[in-house]
Amino acid sequence: MGLLSKKDSKLILDPLADDNPITIQVLGICSALAITAQLKASIVMAISVIFVLGIGNVVISLIRNIIPSKIRIIVQLTVVAALVIIVDQVLKAYSYQLSKELGAFIGLIITNCIIMGRFEAFALGNGPWKSFLDGIGNALGYGLILIIVGFFRELLGSGTLLGFKVLGDPIAKTGLYSIGYENNGFMLLAPMALIIVGIIIWVQRSRNQALIEDE
């Protein structure tokens, strides 16, 4: 990559696979379970988190030397909360339908542990550019898992993708449904997201043995 040094591109690429926030660091599981019943919600959540974590990391990194250490966590929380409110308001103004569908989940970004986790672990100790890349990388890694989980849950649970009936119509019994296929309503419930995340972790670890901890 010409634009970024090798070290910098590692900051973006590592969280996509070998240092993925969800499957390896096990952060941000809560929202990965909650909002992935539909692919569209997963994608929007991913974009929102990319925005909040990218900017948030830069802001924290810029003020890292003047933050009083005693109220460090409160300052971080304020920065996230402010950014999330801005995202929420902008969505309400320019993408009203979507903001309605996401509802409370936008607000829940505040409690997403990836964000506080990256502020604490990275932005407080690194410069703005590096923090920005780290934020984008981790948010992309998070978003990637979200979209994979959302894809399977919507496909198997509702038989649709982004609302399109890709498997036929379950009521009129066309497409796959005409040969007796049924949607798995279980897929719409949060526990199934955990099982899909588990399968992703399994696939990932069997491909890369270095990720398996020693007994």
Add this chain to the structure above:
Amino acid sequence: MEKRTDKNLYTILFAVGMVVVVGSLLAFVAQSLKAKIDENKRIEKQQNILYAMGVNENDESSVSFIADEKVGEEFGKYIKKQIVITKGTNVQEDEKAYLISIKKEQTKAKDGEERRLPLFIGEKESKTYYIVPIRGKGLWDAVWAYVAMDENMVIQGAYFDHQGETAGLGANIKERYFMDDFIGENLLDASGKFAGVAISKSNGDPLNEDKTDNEVDAIAGATITGDGVAAMLKSDLKLYVPYFKNLKNN
């Protein structure tokens, strides 16, 4: 030596400064987007009201509203009159009745004040629709609806919505297969008394062919949301009974 950023005074000043900066920033954002957000809410209300009386762009199974840019005009065309009902039968015309917040009115009623009841009278193909906004509680948060009735309190159309019901379960109250079940349901029982519409798991009428049983078929896995919808229909629509009685007597 103690670091500068560890001092108490510094910490307090930093906190104060942070609150001022973040507070003004958010106030600025909220102010500059407010007009647009209010406009979106207004459009949504008009779309919902028109949807209930069957003015929409539905195809076979979708829920599609009149387009944003057309809705203001269509609303003026189909909604002939907006009224506010007080004391059961006192009727007053109010062009902005559709902007009345049902949530606020319900709180007022709880505090013992008079609750204003908005009602919109629409006309389509020389048929008159009486559309009423109602609000209640689902499993997680608020649920609300716009119900269009004829003068005998038989439901002609309904639009349901919710704040945060479970996706794929309770959230399906805004799907066609649920909302369309209400069309033709009588809110009064055989003797003409108000009964509402119950959401039933055991009525043995999954296709909803019986329109006078005061029941529609429930959504599997959404018992509490369904109960909430039924409770909302019962408590809020009941308030309009005196108005409809009056309508028939005149």
